[in-house]
Amino acid sequence: MIEKKGKYIPEKLTLNLVPIMDAVFILIFFLLFSVQYIKLREIEAQAPVVSTVKNKQKEEKHLNLKIKILKNTIQIFTGVEENLYFEMSKFEASFSKKIKMILMKLRRSFPDDDYAILLPEKTISYKEIVEVIELIQILPDKQKEIFLKKNGKDLKINKIFSQVVLEPLDES
Amino acid sequence: MNLRKKKRDVVVENIEITSLLDVLVILLVFLLQNFNDTELSVDLIEQMNIPNSISETMPKNYIVVQVNSKKDVYINNKNLGNLSVLQTKNKIKKILELEFEKFKEKKNEDFQVINFMFDKTLSYYEIDQILDISNNIGFLKYKLIVQGDT
Numbered sequence: 001m002i003e004k005k006g007k008y009i010p011e012k013l014t015l016n017l018v019p020i021m022d023a024v025f026i027l028i029f030f031l032l033f034s035v036q037y038i039k040l041r042e043i044e045a046q047a048p049v050v051s052t053v054k055n056k057q058k059e060e061k062h063l064n065l066k067i068k069i070l071k072n073t074i075q076i077f078t079g080v081e082e083n084l085y086f087e088m089s090k091f092e093a094s095f096s097k098k099i100k101m102i103l104m105k106l107r108r109s110f111p112d113d114d115y116a117i118l119l120p121e122k123t124i125s126y127k128e129i130v131e132v133i134e135l136i137q138i139l140p141d142k143q144k145e146i147f148l149k150k151n152g153k154d155l156k157i158n159k160i161f162s163q164v165v166l167e168p169l170d171e172s
Numbered sequence: 173m174n175l176r177k178k179k180r181d182v183v184v185e186n187i188e189i190t191s192l193l194d195v196l197v198i199l200l201v202f203l204l205q206n207f208n209d210t211e212l213s214v215d216l217i218e219q220m221n222i223p224n225s226i227s228e229t230m231p232k233n234y235i236v237v238q239v240n241s242k243k244d245v246y247i248n249n250k251n252l253g254n255l256s257v258l259q260t261k262n263k264i265k266k267i268l269e270l271e272f273e274k275f276k277e278k279k280n281e282d283f284q285v286i287n288f289m290f291d292k293t294l295s296y297y298e299i300d301q302i303l304d305i306s307n308n309i310g311f312l313k314y315k316l317i318v319q320g321d322t
């Protein structure tokens with residue numbers, strides 16, 4: 001305020017916006033170059049690996065989870081003998097919820113076994129394969145982690161089965 | 173002329189930039205929302221519709237194999253031809269072998285990792301052909317690139 005003969009006259013102040021405008025313009029150009037309209041994410045899968053199994057390991061009980069994706073159903077096999085554990089139509093209302101529940105139950109029973117082998121039929125679409133991999137990996141209710149009991153200790157897991165193996169098609 | 177005299181009298185003291193600033197702020201917010209936060213930068217090819225997913229894992233920069241709905245194969249944005257042609261499969265094999273050796277020589281820990289972008293309509297029969305070639309070369313860890321919701 002400027003005092004003039006005992007009377008206050010307000011001084012006109014103007015904000016200098018030029019530097020902030022420069023910064024905003026630079027930021028806009030930077031963002032324009034790095035803009036991506038599709039948000040890319042990844043899902044992990046693996047190729048089958050042939051390995052030798054020691055006799056001692058053979059004797060231990062393993063889950064050996066195999067999931068077959070057929071045209072109308074999904075079949076879950078367990079054990080070395082590949083016994084059919086569960087089968088469900090893909091068109092049932094609570095399909096994904098039930099499958100997730102079954103997989104969680106299996107994982108709790110075999111906390112050491114972290115892999116699932118996926119066997120899609122050759123006509124199955126990629127979209128469907130991705131959906132099933134999500135069912136196998138992502139924890140129920142989008143939880144970030146779950147603790148399993150292993151030999152009296154807690155085992156933290158981020159995925160139901162983190163290693164999904166994509167089985168090649170049988171050439172015959 | 174009188175008109176000229178009138179023009180000289182006009183003095184612009186301040187430019188009203190409030191509205192311009194408003195537009196810039198809106199643009200800034202929009203661009204910040206769509207900012208590419210992933211390491212992987214890839215040009216999506218034509219006729220390509222990748223599946224949606226709730227996965228939140230960010231993709232990383234490895235070799236990218238893309239196959240669109242017409243079964244055209246692209247490796248690192250380079251068109252190699254149609255998957256149904258035998259020559260294309262040989263080309264894929266050659267390029268992937270070269271890339272694999274390059275990664276291996278660099279002693280890169282993730283030399284077995286490969287990014288795949290498949291159109292969601294492709295069948296497992298078509299996908300398996302690509303997986304088979306890459307598997308035989310030594311790429312054992314697959315990263316399936318999908319479209320995230322978040």
